[in-house]
Amino acid sequence: MAQPPTSRVNIIEHFGPHLAYAEGTRLDRGLTPDRLVQTHCCFCGQQCGIQLKVKDNEVIGFEPWEEFPFNQGMLCPKGVKRYLQGSHPDRLLSALKRDPSSPGGFHTLGYDEAIRQAAERIGQIQSQHGNDAFAVLSGASLTTEKTYLMGKFARVCLKTPYIDYNGRLCMVSAAAGNKKAFGIDRAANPWSDILGAGVVWISGANVAECAPITTNYVWQARENGAKIIVVDPRITPLARTCDLFLPIKPGRDVALFNGILHLMIEHDWLDHAFIEAHTVGFESLAESVRAWPPARTAEVTGIAERAIRKAAEWWGTAKTSFLLHARGIEHHSHGVQNVLGAINIVLASGRIGRENCGYATITGQANGQGGREHGQKCDQLPGARDLANPEHRAHVAKIWGVSPDELPQPGVDAYEIFRKIDRGEIRGLLSICFNPLVSLPDNNFVARMLDKLDFYVAIDFFLNDTAHRADLVLPGSLHEEDEGTVTQIEGRVIKINQAVTPPGEARQDWRIIQDLAVALGRPHGFTFAHPREIFEELRRASQGGIADYSGITWEKIEQQHGVFWPCPSEDHPGTPRLFEPGSHNPIAKGAGPFYFPDGRARFNVAEYTAPMEDVDAAYPVILTTGRVVSHFLSGTQTRRIGPLVDQYPEPRVEIHPQLAARLGLGDGEWTTVTSRRGEITVRAQVVKTIRPDTVFIPYHWAGPKSANQVTISAQDPISKIPEYKVCAVRLSKAAAPPEYATQLERQQ
Amino acid sequence: MPVPADQYFFIDPNRCIGCESCVQACSECDTHKGHSMIHLEYANRRESPQTLPVVCMHCDSPTCAEVCPADAIKRTEDGVVQTARKPRCIACNNCVLACPFGVPKMNVRQELMMKCDMCYDRTSEGKRPMCATVCPSQALFFGTREEIERLRPRSRPINEFQFGFQTIHTKVRMMVPRETVATHIDVAEVLCHPDEGSDQEDAMLAAALCELPIVART
Ligand code: SF4
Ligand code: SF4
Ligand code: SF4
Numbered sequence: 001m002a003q004p005p006t007s008r009v010n011i012i013e014h015f016g017p018h019l020a021y022a023e024g025t026r027l028d029r030g031l032t033p034d035r036l037v038q039t040h041c042c043f044c045g046q047q048c049g050i051q052l053k054v055k056d057n058e059v060i061g062f063e064p065w066e067e068f069p070f071n072q073g074m075l076c077p078k079g080v081k082r083y084l085q086g087s088h089p090d091r092l093l094s095a096l097k098r099d100p101s102s103p104g105g106f107h108t109l110g111y112d113e114a115i116r117q118a119a120e121r122i123g124q125i126q127s128q129h130g131n132d133a134f135a136v137l138s139g140a141s142l143t144t145e146k147t148y149l150m151g152k153f154a155r156v157c158l159k160t161p162y163i164d165y166n167g168r169l170c171m172v173s174a175a176a177g178n179k180k181a182f183g184i185d186r187a188a189n190p191w192s193d194i195l196g197a198g199v200v201w202i203s204g205a206n207v208a209e210c211a212p213i214t215t216n217y218v219w220q221a222r223e224n225g226a227k228i229i230v231v232d233p234r235i236t237p238l239a240r241t242c243d244l245f246l247p248i249k250p251g252r253d254v255a256l257f258n259g260i261l262h263l264m265i266e267h268d269w270l271d272h273a274f275i276e277a278h279t280v281g282f283e284s285l286a287e288s289v290r291a292w293p294p295a296r297t298a299e300v301t302g303i304a305e306r307a308i309r310k311a312a313e314w315w316g317t318a319k320t321s322f323l324l325h326a327r328g329i330e331h332h333s334h335g336v337q338n339v340l341g342a343i344n345i346v347l348a349s350g351r352i353g354r355e356n357c358g359y360a361t362i363t364g365q366a367n368g369q370g371g372r373e374h375g376q377k378c379d380q381l382p383g384a385r386d387l388a389n390p391e392h393r394a395h396v397a398k399i400w401g402v403s404p405d406e407l408p409q410p411g412v413d414a415y416e417i418f419r420k421i422d423r424g425e426i427r428g429l430l431s432i433c434f435n436p437l438v439s440l441p442d443n444n445f446v447a448r449m450l451d452k453l454d455f456y457v458a459i460d461f462f463l464n465d466t467a468h469r470a471d472l473v474l475p476g477s478l479h480e481e482d483e484g485t486v487t488q489i490e491g492r493v494i495k496i497n498q499a500v501t502p503p504g505e506a507r508q509d510w511r512i513i514q515d516l517a518v519a520l521g522r523p524h525g526f527t528f529a530h531p532r533e534i535f536e537e538l539r540r541a542s543q544g545g546i547a548d549y550s551g552i553t554w555e556k557i558e559q560q561h562g563v564f565w566p567c568p569s570e571d572h573p574g575t576p577r578l579f580e581p582g583s584h585n586p587i588a589k590g591a592g593p594f595y596f597p598d599g600r601a602r603f604n605v606a607e608y609t610a611p612m613e614d615v616d617a618a619y620p621v622i623l624t625t626g627r628v629v630s631h632f633l634s635g636t637q638t639r640r641i642g643p644l645v646d647q648y649p650e651p652r653v654e655i656h657p658q659l660a661a662r663l664g665l666g667d668g669e670w671t672t673v674t675s676r677r678g679e680i681t682v683r684a685q686v687v688k689t690i691r692p693d694t695v696f697i698p699y700h701w702a703g704p705k706s707a708n709q710v711t712i713s714a715q716d717p718i719s720k721i722p723e724y725k726v727c728a729v730r731l732s733k734a735a736a737p738p739e740y741a742t743q744l745e746r747q748q
Numbered sequence: 749m750p751v752p753a754d755q756y757f758f759i760d761p762n763r764c765i766g767c768e769s770c771v772q773a774c775s776e777c778d779t780h781k782g783h784s785m786i787h788l789e790y791a792n793r794r795e796s797p798q799t800l801p802v803v804c805m806h807c808d809s810p811t812c813a814e815v816c817p818a819d820a821i822k823r824t825e826d827g828v829v830q831t832a833r834k835p836r837c838i839a840c841n842n843c844v845l846a847c848p849f850g851v852p853k854m855n856v857r858q859e860l861m862m863k864c865d866m867c868y869d870r871t872s873e874g875k876r877p878m879c880a881t882v883c884p885s886q887a888l889f890f891g892t893r894e895e896i897e898r899l900r901p902r903s904r905p906i907n908e909f910q911f912g913f914q915t916i917h918t919k920v921r922m923m924v925p926r927e928t929v930a931t932h933i934d935v936a937e938v939l940c941h942p943d944e945g946s947d948q949e950d951a952m953l954a955a956a957l958c959e960l961p962i963v964a965r966t
Pocket of ligand 3: 763764765766767768769770771788799801882883884885886887888
């Protein structure tokens with residue numbers, strides 16, 4: 001394979017994004033739907049409950065589902081308009097084969113023939129270059145059943161170690177930090193604990209736009225008397241009315257947490273009894289934060305010393321508290337250290353494992369939680385078991401009916417897969433529910449690597465930007481066309497219900513994977529007739545693991561509006577709050593609340609290092625990236641939904657007036673942002689709500705509007721998360737509007 | 749069925765996050781499908797992300813109806829002011845110009861004034877309006893006085909507004925903080941001040957540019 005089969009403009013003309021608006025039946029008034037299907041939103045990790053209105057196998061609208069406890073009917077604009085992606089003109093109804101002679105660059109082919117060809121090419125690559133020459137990139141928006149199947153498919157059918165998933169770009173730093181400190185990777189509390197917290201600390205989380213429903217929890221806490229502390233380089237909509245705003249310089253969060261702990265120790269705002277009874281490692285940590293007096297903390301973080309002192313006092317003297325963080329502290333080349341810094345101030349306060357006292361990372365993707373627990377992460381097996389651990393391998397191998405030696409050892413992270421393509425070690429790729437050309441940093445490199453592959457097959461329901469370069473595209477299923485479970489932000493396992501059947505030759509993703517296994521001549525273990533059967537196997541595979549789902553049944557989920565894992569037996573109600581005395585803990589077995597054999601949490605020295613690429617004379621401004629409320633991740637879905645595109649049609653670069661004045665840039669002017677890797681030209685949005693040394697661009701767009709042309713592929717050494725939140729750029733007024741502004745539809 | 753007498757609509761602009769869920773959901777309501785009757789305004793985006801959702805306040809003596817020469821705008825017994833009646837509305841725009849809250853919109857194609865009717869199809873059946881149900885920050889809230897008192901101890905509802913000499917009472921309540929009003933913050937004002945004693949403006953600039961080497965003007 002080489003370049004895309006035809007120009008981007010031609011592909012877009014044929015396969016979209018085109019904008020869908022409500023029309024036809026969907027605009028009929030007083031129409032009675034055939035059914036109301038209770039399910040969940042297909043987008044962010046909060047997984048709001050929603051009822052879809054269905055008529056004649058079409059989703060025609062929604063009705064709020066007020067009984068679902070997490071969101072009680074609340075939805076963000078994405079949830080409201082999600083129903084418009086069903087019956088979308090861009091929907092893939094048959095398989096596609098790369099064909100440069102065809103006007104759109106692809107011709108259709110029969111589903112069975114496409115499966116046969118895909119299996120043939122995979123087989124060729126593996127017999128010529130070894131099993132390890134084929135890799136899988138999977139997704140955290142898939143149901144847990146599908147993610148389980150993907151992990152099993154890679155390891156048992158393809159026998160390759162190379163599978164990783166797009167959760168790698170999302171919250172793996174939190175996962176790694178949580179495991180190091182608590183021995184378990186899950187939000188420690190249900191969100192209801194936010195409501196009674198005396199202080200809510202939010203670091204690096206644009207809650208209002210990325211997790212909008214959480215806003216209500218935070219503001220209800222505020223009504224109940226909580227003080228809200230927000231740490232962010234931008235005044236986000238939630239930060240606007242917080243009680244204390246700390247405008248941190250991107251990439252310096254661990255310095256702030258160390259500085260806070262320094263003050264907590266100095267003023268003895270510590271829970272000595274908790275530290276003594278339930279933790280290890282405080283002494284060396286205390287020693288390490290001696291190096292962080294307020295003056296140095298202020299200098300490094302760019303936050304006024306008095307604000308740091310006030311934050312430490314509020315946090316240190318609170319009776320109850322909740323600390324939330326998200327990608328703002330995790331998307332860094334030292335994201336794990338940032339997370340450890342956050343956990344240290346929680347543990348030192350002793351405010352965890354009881355009512356109204358909590359800690360959590362805000363899950364980004366729909367199934368970011370369940371999607372990483374059951375085996376599609378390069379180093380994990382179902383139940384959050386370790387692929388490198390012989391006992392864990394033996395347990396899962398037995399369920400899978402293979403010998404433990406047959407299971408590959410841990411593979412590499414998603415970005416490293418591309419580096420292996422560069423070195424010629426990986427020659428074939430299957431992707432599902434992952435759009436790396438938009439979502440990975442330094443995506444000019446990713447594009448070159450896709451072009452280098454011998455064979456690339458993508459499974460999707462819209463032709464995403466990465467699939468433009470595929471040899472074969474297999475038409476997968478939309479969220480509402482399949483059923484299964486996902487695990488949302490709080491650790492609550494919930495049920496996705498099917499509303500409609502897949503149109504045309506589109507197939508439910510788990511069927512496609514199984515058809516491939518059959519065509520490869522390796523059907524053993526891939527004969528599930530229904531997602532429920534997959535879930536039953538997953539329950540057994542997770543049994544005894546940390547992420548124990550064995551006591552969860554689909555019926556119980558429906559009865560209880562979700563079941564929090566761990567849930568080790570059918571008569572166990574689930575575990576909403578972790579680390580409570582006496583709660584289920586298969587590792588400590590009664591020794592203490594935390595998931596280590598001695599039951600104690602670990603303090604970890606959180607090392608400060610500057611971001612990989614700091615500003616200098618040539619690239620003097622910090623670029624940080626993030627989301628806007630009406631789009632989701634790489635925009636494969638939301639950039640096709642008309643009303644959401646109208647709400648935020650194109651990326652803009654946010655610049656403080658002081659910086660704009662120095663650069664001679666005016667509001668709305670076309671601005672080129674250049675880094676060492678690439679450049680992007682977007683309109684300036686001049687606002688006082690960002691640090692003057694920092695600019696911000698949202699990342700949901702593809703091609704010339706993609707922010708990841710500029711970002712750096714530096715990664716955290718432990719979690720391998722990319723450093724999306726800091727790179728060095730320079731800005732200049734663009735000589736002319738970019739080509740896309742004149743040639744392409746605005747949503748592209 | 750009328751809208752239950754104990755149910756009120758409350759707006760709390762201080763909570764609004766500008767997400768436009770309300771705008772998106774309003775166009776899903778059965779009485780005016782495809783058209784949103786609520787709009788969102790930025791106070792001043794350069795200064796702050798403060799936004800304000802604008803819905804009909806359902807005035808007790810609606811100015812829109814008072815200025816309507818065709819008597820097209822009806823207020824129901826339960827106090828909901830409706831979209832203009834199709835056969836009567838002459839699309840004169842009087843209501844659009846007169847409404848002190850800037851609510852009614854002229855649907856030019858249909859030659860009809862359309863406005864928020866508090867989701868009459870829903871509220872008259874005991875459901876909550878679409879916008880208030882979905883609003884993720886509950887800046888829009890529909891419920892009883894007891895509920896709002898329990899949920900918002902820091903603010904209080906008002907429904908009397910003064911426009912010049914005109915005093916208007918509304919069915920919809922606006923929540924205002926009991927104590928402080930949120931102020932706008934400039935990031936530069938809360939940055940590190942390496943030189944805290946010196947002139948504020950200079951310190952701000954120095955702080956803002958503390959690790960910023962010379963940036964070339966283009
Ligand atoms: S995107 Fe998230 S907040 Fe918005 S409706 Fe869906 S689950 Fe809820
Ligand atoms: S707010 Fe405006 S449109 Fe609504 S009732 Fe009052 S005058 Fe009429
Ligand atoms: S839904 Fe609520 S928070 Fe969002 S814009 Fe409307 S009023 Fe504001």
